[in-house]
Amino acid sequence: MGFGHWEASHTMTLHNDPSQASAYTRREFLHSGLTMASAAVAVPHFLQRSAFALPTAAAGLSSIAGVNEDRILVVCQLGGGNDGLNTVIPFRQDAYYRARPGIALRGEDQLLQLSRLGSNGSEGLALHRAMSGVKSLYDDGLCALVQGVGYPNPNRSHFKSMDIWQTADTSGVGDGWLGRYIDAECCGYGKGESGKDDGSSETINPPIAIGRTAPLALEGARVKPVAFETPDLFRWMGEDVHDSLVDPYEKLAQQGVTPGTDPHSNAAFLMRTTLDAQVSSDQIRQAVSRQPLVRYPNSGFARQLQMVASMIRSGLKTRIYYVTHGGFDTHSGQGGSNGRHAQLLQQFSDGVKAFYDDLKAQENDGRVMTMCFSEFGRRVSQNASGGTDHGTAAPMFLLGPMVKAGVTGLHPSLTDLDQGDLKYKIDFRSVYSDVLGAWLGAKNPGEILEGRFKATRVVKG
Amino acid sequence: MNASIAAGAQVEPVEPPPLHLKPIDRRSFGYAEARHLLWRAGFGGSPAQIQTLASWGLDKAVDHLLDYEAVPFEAPSADAFDRNIMQPPTDEQRRQRRAAQRSQNENALAQFRLRRQQAQRRDRQQIGEMQRWWLKRMIETPRPFEEKMTLFWHGRLATGYRTIENSYHMYLQNQTFRANAAGNFGNILLAIIRDPAMLKYLDNDESSKRRPNENLARELMELFSLGVGAYTERDIKQGARALTGYTFRDDEFYFNQENHDTGSKTILGVRAPHDGESFVRAILRQRACSEFLASTLYRFFVRHIPTDPTRQTKDTKRIVGQVASALRRSDYELRPVLRQLFKSQHFYHPSVMDEQIKSPVELVVGAVRSLNAPVRDLAVLNDALDLMGQRLFFPPSVKGWDGGRSWVNTSTMFVRQNILAFLLTGKKPVGYDATVGSETFDPMALLDSLESGDPGASNDPSKVVDYLLRLTLGKSPAHARAVLTEFIETHGGVRKDVVTGALLLVTAMPEYQLC
Numbered sequence: 001m002g003f004g005h006w007e008a009s010h011t012m013t014l015h016n017d018p019s020q021a022s023a024y025t026r027r028e029f030l031h032s033g034l035t036m037a038s039a040a041v042a043v044p045h046f047l048q049r050s051a052f053a054l055p056t057a058a059a060g061l062s063s064i065a066g067v068n069e070d071r072i073l074v075v076c077q078l079g080g081g082n083d084g085l086n087t088v089i090p091f092r093q094d095a096y097y098r099a100r101p102g103i104a105l106r107g108e109d110q111l112l113q114l115s116r117l118g119s120n121g122s123e124g125l126a127l128h129r130a131m132s133g134v135k136s137l138y139d140d141g142l143c144a145l146v147q148g149v150g151y152p153n154p155n156r157s158h159f160k161s162m163d164i165w166q167t168a169d170t171s172g173v174g175d176g177w178l179g180r181y182i183d184a185e186c187c188g189y190g191k192g193e194s195g196k197d198d199g200s201s202e203t204i205n206p207p208i209a210i211g212r213t214a215p216l217a218l219e220g221a222r223v224k225p226v227a228f229e230t231p232d233l234f235r236w237m238g239e240d241v242h243d244s245l246v247d248p249y250e251k252l253a254q255q256g257v258t259p260g261t262d263p264h265s266n267a268a269f270l271m272r273t274t275l276d277a278q279v280s281s282d283q284i285r286q287a288v289s290r291q292p293l294v295r296y297p298n299s300g301f302a303r304q305l306q307m308v309a310s311m312i313r314s315g316l317k318t319r320i321y322y323v324t325h326g327g328f329d330t331h332s333g334q335g336g337s338n339g340r341h342a343q344l345l346q347q348f349s350d351g352v353k354a355f356y357d358d359l360k361a362q363e364n365d366g367r368v369m370t371m372c373f374s375e376f377g378r379r380v381s382q383n384a385s386g387g388t389d390h391g392t393a394a395p396m397f398l399l400g401p402m403v404k405a406g407v408t409g410l411h412p413s414l415t416d417l418d419q420g421d422l423k424y425k426i427d428f429r430s431v432y433s434d435v436l437g438a439w440l441g442a443k444n445p446g447e448i449l450e451g452r453f454k455a456t457r458v459v460k461g
Numbered sequence: 462m463n464a465s466i467a468a469g470a471q472v473e474p475v476e477p478p479p480l481h482l483k484p485i486d487r488r489s490f491g492y493a494e495a496r497h498l499l500w501r502a503g504f505g506g507s508p509a510q511i512q513t514l515a516s517w518g519l520d521k522a523v524d525h526l527l528d529y530e531a532v533p534f535e536a537p538s539a540d541a542f543d544r545n546i547m548q549p550p551t552d553e554q555r556r557q558r559r560a561a562q563r564s565q566n567e568n569a570l571a572q573f574r575l576r577r578q579q580a581q582r583r584d585r586q587q588i589g590e591m592q593r594w595w596l597k598r599m600i601e602t603p604r605p606f607e608e609k610m611t612l613f614w615h616g617r618l619a620t621g622y623r624t625i626e627n628s629y630h631m632y633l634q635n636q637t638f639r640a641n642a643a644g645n646f647g648n649i650l651l652a653i654i655r656d657p658a659m660l661k662y663l664d665n666d667e668s669s670k671r672r673p674n675e676n677l678a679r680e681l682m683e684l685f686s687l688g689v690g691a692y693t694e695r696d697i698k699q700g701a702r703a704l705t706g707y708t709f710r711d712d713e714f715y716f717n718q719e720n721h722d723t724g725s726k727t728i729l730g731v732r733a734p735h736d737g738e739s740f741v742r743a744i745l746r747q748r749a750c751s752e753f754l755a756s757t758l759y760r761f762f763v764r765h766i767p768t769d770p771t772r773q774t775k776d777t778k779r780i781v782g783q784v785a786s787a788l789r790r791s792d793y794e795l796r797p798v799l800r801q802l803f804k805s806q807h808f809y810h811p812s813v814m815d816e817q818i819k820s821p822v823e824l825v826v827g828a829v830r831s832l833n834a835p836v837r838d839l840a841v842l843n844d845a846l847d848l849m850g851q852r853l854f855f856p857p858s859v860k861g862w863d864g865g866r867s868w869v870n871t872s873t874m875f876v877r878q879n880i881l882a883f884l885l886t887g888k889k890p891v892g893y894d895a896t897v898g899s900e901t902f903d904p905m906a907l908l909d910s911l912e913s914g915d916p917g918a919s920n921d922p923s924k925v926v927d928y929l930l931r932l933t934l935g936k937s938p939a940h941a942r943a944v945l946t947e948f949i950e951t952h953g954g955v956r957k958d959v960v961t962g963a964l965l966l967v968t969a970m971p972e973y974q975l976c
Contacts (some may be wrong), residue, residue, distance in 0.1 A: 154575065159582065169916065173624065173858065179756075206870065213848060214872070219857075224850075226872040234875060237889075238882040238965040244952055245962055251944045253878075253969045258940060266765075266818055269866055270874075270971035276870035368766070381567070389571060420567050 001159030003147040006196030030379035059222055073219065074308055074321045074355075074373040075178070081340055084377035084394030086410075087131070087421075088145060093122035095414035099381040103336045103388070105129065110337040114138060114145075117406030126231035129337055130346035133353030137399060142365075144403040144458045146431055148412040150393035152426025154376060158390075159331070161375040166217035168429050168449050169248060178207060178320055179220030180448050181436055186223060206295045208284075209309065210304040215322055225322075225345065231307070235278075243333040252277050290366060290414060293361035300426060301325040304352040319440070323353070326373060332385035348372075352399055369419065369439050369459075370399040373428065379420055396431060398458045402439065408456060469580060478810030480779045484786065485806045491970060497814045498936060500976040501762050502526045502803060506909040508932055523803045525955025527643065527796055529604035531896065537598070537636060540751060542591060544629040544712060546584045560576070567725055581626060588628040590852045593839040595635065595690060596846070599826045600836060610642035610795075612822060615762050617854070619780065620654050620662040621933035622854045630658040631854045646754055646793040647745050650686060654737045657709035663859065666708045670722045673701035679857050682744065688756075691749035692729060699726040703735035731937040735855060745793060748785075754793075755784035762802065763813055765865035801944075815935040815975050818868055821849035832907065832964065834884040835900035843878040849873045857917035867972065881968035885961055904960040907932070922949040926963065933967045934975075941970065 086103065090096055091111050097104050105111055111126035112135045127135050137143040143161040151170055155161045175183070186328035195443030206217040209227040228234035236253070239246050256270045256275045288310045304323040311318060317352075325348055334341040352370060359365040375393030393412050412422040430453040436445040437457035446452045477833045485494075495514035499506035500872045506514065514522040525532075551556065561569035605742060615638060622631050634656050642648045653659050654677065660666050668674035678700035680694045706721025707714070726735045729743045733919060742751050756768045759781050766777050775780065787798040803806055819827060825842050828834055836842070850873060856862055865912040869877070882888050885902050905919075909930045919925060926945040930937040945963050966975060 023913075045821075068484045105565075157578075159585075163623065206872075221863075222866075224870040224872065228850075228872075234872075236875060236882070236969055238969055241882070241886055241888060241965060242962060244948070245965060248944050248948045249969060252941055253964055258938075266816055266866065267972055268976060270818070271873060272867060272973050273869050273874055274971045276873040280871050281875070327584050341494065381573070387576070388720060419565075 003356075008267065022285070031346075033263070043244055050129075050283075053231070055428050070318055070367050071440060072312060072368045073143070073178075073435065074323065074368060074370040075249040076348075076352070076370055076373060077159075077215065077324045078328050078374040079162075079326035081161075081376045081387050082374035082376070082392055082394060083334065083379055084374070084391075086334075086341060087128055088147065088395045089126045089128065090124055090411050090414065093414050095380075099414065101382070102386050103334060104384050105337050114407065117141065119321060121410065122407045126413065128342065128345050129194060133346075133349035133351075134397065135349075136365040137356060138405070141401065141405040142401055144398040145407045145457060146396045146398065146426060147407065147409040148393045148422065148425035149373070149396045149409075149425055149428050149431060150376070150422075151360055151399055151429070152424075154392040154421070154424070156376065156390040156392075158375060158458040160390065163216060165373060165375055165428060166215055168418045169431055174358055175221055175431060176217035176218050176219045177415060177449065179223065179225070181220075181440065182207065182218075182320070183222045184442070184444075184448055205317045205319070208308075208321065209322035211308055215324075218225075218320065220320055221273050225326070226280065226353070227271075228279060231281070233289045234284060235281045249387060256292075258374060283314070284311060285314060286413050287311045287316060290314070292358055294357045295351040295409050296354045296358075299347040299351060301347050302354060305351050305355040306358070309355055309362070312359070312364050319421070324408075326361040330378070330387045331389060332387040333384070334387045336360055352397075367399050367400055368400055372397040372399070376424065380417060380422060381420060392418070392421040394422075396428070398431075398435075402459055408458065426456050427453055430456040431458055434458045471767055475812045477776065478807045478812055480776055480783070480806060480807070482547070482783050482801050482911075484780045484801075484803040484804040485519065485809050488520050489809075490522070491515050492931070493935060494809050495522060495772065497809065498522060498526070498803060499605070499831075500823075501808075501817070502575065502799075503609055503830075504599060504823055505831035507831055507833055507975065508907055511932075512910055519617050519804055523800055526606045527800055527803070529607045529643075531960070532603045534602060534604050534607075537594075537639070539636075541594070542587055542629055542632050542863070545915075546568075546580055546587060547629065548628045548711070551836060579940060581661040583628065583685065585626050588622050588854055589843070590629075591632055591635075592843050595853055596822075596826070596843055597836075597839055599822065600829050605830075607639060607642050611639045614638035614642070614649065616761075616856060616861035617757055618659065619856040619859050620658045623859070625658050625661045627658070628854075629660070629712065630661065634658040634726045635854075643796050643799070644794070646788070646795060650741045650744065651738060653685065654681065654704065654713035654741065656710060657714065660709050660714075662708060668701065668707075668720075670702075670704050670705050670720050670931070673705050673722065675701040675709075677701070677704055678740075681740075685858055686744045686753060687747060687749045688753040688770070688949075690771075691747060691753070696728050697718070699735070700740050702726050703728060703740040704737050707737050708872060713883075747791075751788045751793075755781045755788055755970075757794075757800075758799070759784055760798065760864070762799070763815065763817075786796070814970075817976055818865055819974055819976050820862070820864060820868060821846045821851035821873075821877075822853070822976070825880060828881055828884050828968070830904075832884070832904075834902050836859055837884065837887060837900055840882070841883060845876055845883075849880075868945065878969045878976060881973075882965055885965055885968070902961060903957070904964055905957055908955075908960075920955055922946050925949065925960070926957050929960075929967060930964060933964070934970070935970050938972075941967070 012405060048082070053385035085096070086105065089105055089111060091106070097106070103457055105128060110129045112129055112131060113126045114122040117123050133145060153170065155164060160172050164170055167174045167175050205226045206223050209225050210214055210225055210229065214225035214227035214228055236249060239249060255271070257263060257271045261268045261271065288307050290310055292306050292309060296306045308321045308323060311387050328343055330341050333339065356365055359368050373396050374394055376390055376392055378388035378391040382388055409426050412425055416423065429449050429451070433445045433449060433453045434455040434457055436442040436448055437455060441449055480498065482625045485814070492511055492515050496506065496511045499511060517525065558573050561573065602608050607790065615635070620631070620634060622628065637652050637656055639880065641652060658787055663677040663680055665677040675697050679697045682696065682700065683689055703726055706717040708717050709715050721735055721736065725732060728740055729747060731743045732738055738843065752770065753768065758767060760766050768771055768780065784798060784802065787801055791797045807813065825846060830834055850868060850919040851862060887900070908919040908925060911925065923946045926942055927937045930941060945966060946964065949955060949959050949963055952962070
């Protein structure tokens with residue numbers, strides 16, 4: 001064995017037959033779609049066996065024993081700090097109106113009052129009138145609303161607070177919480193351990209973020225997320241320069257491992273990854289090119305959800321998707337029942353409503369939970385510019401037929417404040433804990449979150 | 462792929478490289494070796510640079526790169542950036558803030574918050590300027606080894622801007638790394654325990670005699686010098702005491718005598734009233750220190766081995782051991798050791814050459830330098846580095862970047878291909894509006910040295926392809942040669958746009974990610 005594979009042979013069991021390394025083509029991958037080429041050669045033996053040991057019917061949904069691959073989580077980030085108090089409104093409290101004379105919502109035509117579901121207290125709460133979409137999900141039992149979510153010693157910097165939410169660590173340091181989950185599921189490595197040098201890469205499909213960069217939440221030590229704004233950008237752009245480049249590109253870059261290449265070398269690893277990238281790109285672009293089953297509203301946010309729904313519909317084995325709706329940093333002129341904030345909420349609400357209508361038409365709604373959060377809420381009192389400044393606790397929305405529908409937790413007091421800010425009632429990590437454990441089937445959410453957080457029940461028991 | 466090719470796949474056996482640092486035969490230092498040296502000790506070279514180094518021969522080539530002080534280049538100035546953005550509040554401001562808190566003066570408190578947010582916003586702008594500044598310096602420097610070592614230290618003794626939120630301190634640290642780039646490892650460790658950015662990053666500014674913070678002491682041994690297993694938890698506790706009082710004021714190191722624990726401590730078997738300096742000296746006396754440093758240098762310059770000795774093979778341990786003993790002989794002077802390494806048979810062995818995965822910085826800087834491609838837009842290049850996972854001044858943790866295969870996945874692979882397409886054609890990579898720059902890439906200039914060595918060759922498609930492959934991949938695989946020669950021949954021969962097309966194809970090849 002040559003110099004190039006000393007460490008590889010030392011740390012892992014490799015596929016025995018090197019000629020297998022080149023026996024994959026892009027076409028075959030498109031058809032089989034079971035594992036990525038980079039995994040096919042370098043997956044440790046025990047993983048491969050368990051993949052092949054599964055009955056064919058189950059293998060359609062799960063390629064790794066013990067993992068609920070049919071369950072999908074869509075994370076929806078409301079970037080900039082959504083004003084929770086004008087999203088879920090405690091409309092019976094005078095303090096609300098006193099603090100927000102210019103932007104408060106009032107009266108039946110501005111408020112969508114929440115009815116009582118089960119034992120949960122929805123008394124005196126209403127959604128912003130722009131949120132009829134979410135209201136109808138709520139009425140259909142597809143929405144869990146968790147009140148007053150935050151964390152100790154809140155940080156009011158967008159960047160820091162977003163890091164805290166994404167790492168589930170109050171210092172905002174380390175890998176992403178979902179990255180750690182995927183690492184633990186696929187490879188059994190914990191946070192902070194470096195990627196191994198043995199060449200085994202994705203053994204389950206990486207999470208997909210719609211956006212220019214992948215969020216920290218999805219960054220694991222082992223599995224790295226895929227990110228693209230539109231699938232049309234998730235490909236080699238050189239082919240746009242001239243048509244004549246397409247054919248030689250296929251011959252030079254899409255051949256998998258070329259004959260004569262040591263299958264354990266970095267060159268072989270790169271050849272496999274390039275082929276994988278092309279296969280994912282083809283699959284994703286093919287998926288997204290289909291007409292959706294419902295009409296989506298015309299917004300960037302809705303388009304992201306439409307793409308996610310198409311990928312789910314096409315049977316992609318991706319389990320975690322991440323979408324982003326930005327612009328919630330409403331320091332000035334945020335408006336009340338109309339205006340900028342109302343518009344953002346409407347885009348959010350109409351988007352997720354269409355998304356669940358689509359999933360229902362696909363008969364995939366039962367497989368898909370959506371979790372919506374923002375890095376912080378905003379201050380109780382409006383400021384002098386008709387807006388609100390960075391605050392603390394805020395509501396979270398969890399969507400899908402599997403959620404414990406209704407309102408969870410009590411609204412934070414509007415009078416017992418910490419320097420003008422709401423005091424949080426529920427640590428966001430206790431919501432994560434239930435999402436990881438009860439929905440994604442993580443065996444030990446405490447290990448992933450690096451601390452025990454009493455799960456706030458958001459998934460039906 | 463058809464069965465006959467797959468069945469016929471034979472892997473050429475490669476002899477393992479010699480496990481010593483003896484120099485190569487001077488006569489065997491040619492184009493391929495000079496190219497390899499330029500990539501590993503720098504960021505690649507243009508055809509003219511490769512040929513110059515090859516013609517100088519091994520000793521002069523290596524000396525020229527390593528003894529870079531002889532090459533004039535402007536040092537970065539202290540006032541290139543604004544040092545005052547993140548100045549801590551004055552005593553008077555602190556007093557006012559406390560008063561506002563006491564009286565619950567919400568308006569005044571909001572003002573304080575706003576001012577801080579504005580400063581943070583300006584500082585984030587400045588760290589962006591700094592990223593582009595350093596990227597430009599790496600692209601332009603006539604002293605590539607100096608910047609390569611600066612990058613090495615940034616990844617080895619890592620500090621992240623996100624945590625310290627002070628761009629000027631990142632700049633000062635960058636200067637410290639550059640000033641000590643190829644100097645003495647002891648001096649670098651001594652500098653890092655006095656570096657404001659690091660002191661803040663690892664919380665030593667919050668350490669006190671009464672409650673020593675162990676963060677810096679731990680990472681100093683675990684990640685910066687000895688590696689896991691070469692020290693005890695007790696060494697960490699005692700080391701943390703030695704580092705009490707090491708803090709900073711404004712932009713400078715400050716030794717707070719009152720907060721320093723002057724008592725006796727036993728660190729790594731040495732009993733003394735240690736301070737940070739003697740703590741570092743105790744570390745340097747450990748054999749494990751030379752071995753750990755040797756592993757990290759070897760991993761960066763030669764081959765991506767694990768730094769944990771328990772995960773290294775016997776042969777890896779042997780060659781790393783050779784580097785480690787050279788480090789001990791030189792008293793941790795880096796230059797003589799790297800000089801020996803860069804002249805060794807081991808370094809030029811076929812299994813070492815073209816088998817390292819380029820870091821995103823190496824990919825981008827190297828493409829500009831080796832292909833003479835126009836820079837076009839530093840902001841785009843800088844964003845691409847981010848997309849590829851190497852954001853300068855934002856290493857993911859105190860461990861720095863993992864490097865090697867962790868750089869590449871299905872997402873970053875397209876960015877890697879597309880940033881090259883941008884450099885060569887102006888076509889913007891993933892996610893940008895297409896405002897194509899006016900600069901054009903002239904691939905024909907790359908052919909000058911082909912023509913001068915072999916008149917007429919620059920009109921011969923197969924010779925041009927062979928030449929370009931040797932420049933970009935270090936070798937000329939038959940399959941690629943055939944596809945590219947056909948491409949050039951069927952599209953009108955060796956012309957500017959056709960050659961650019963050929964380079965687009967080559968740089969999209971998986972092998973282009975190697976150096």
